[in-house]
Amino acid sequence: DVKVTQSSRYLVKRTGEKVFLECVQDMDHENMFWYRQDPGLGLRLIYFSYDVKMKEKGDIPEGYSVSREKKERFSLILESASTNQTSMYLCASSLVTGADNSPLHFGNGTRLTVT
């Protein structure tokens, strides 16, 4: 079974802090994704990566950056946290792109609160 592990379930950070959210998958998946999930807005794609050191912007990349130095690890970075980044953050991985019928495998999420 694919396992996607997010390092923290809950985080509380102050405005202006630099925040790192870590995600590790154990199935050698090429693709990794970061989403945020907000009530009424569904899941929105922040960044994704098709390979090591590759990254692509999603729908809402502003205020975020990512790092993928190893295939199994995909990090989301909030350079200077703001209160509007309070959200549930979900990491996902997949073997190939969604259109090729491979499902996304999600971690259990990190609930980030920025005060």
Added chain:
Amino acid sequence: KNQVEQSPQSLIILEGKNCTLQCNYTVSPFSNLRWYKQDTGRGPVSLTIMTFSENTKSNGRYTATLDADTKQSSLHITASQLSDSASYICVVSGENAGNMLTFGGGTRLMVKP
């Protein structure tokens, strides 16, 4: 603009009853549609996938349908159980470059004893 709309937003049913969740989409060209179940405090998990040529697919008590002409899908849950309480998310994949996914807002289902 690609969109996926789900209805109802929330639903409460009694244990043992059936229910149907709806998903309408405008994604074109269409590749596939997937239903995910998200338990509280967990990440979404894939239930089933529908491709263009499939009309109906079952996974235990879950049955998904797809009408590619009207761009509608439904998820029918039979003989609901308390463990069915969750959010159900419809995700549509297009055939555009990059194969981006479009997520619905989800239906929150609560099954009461």
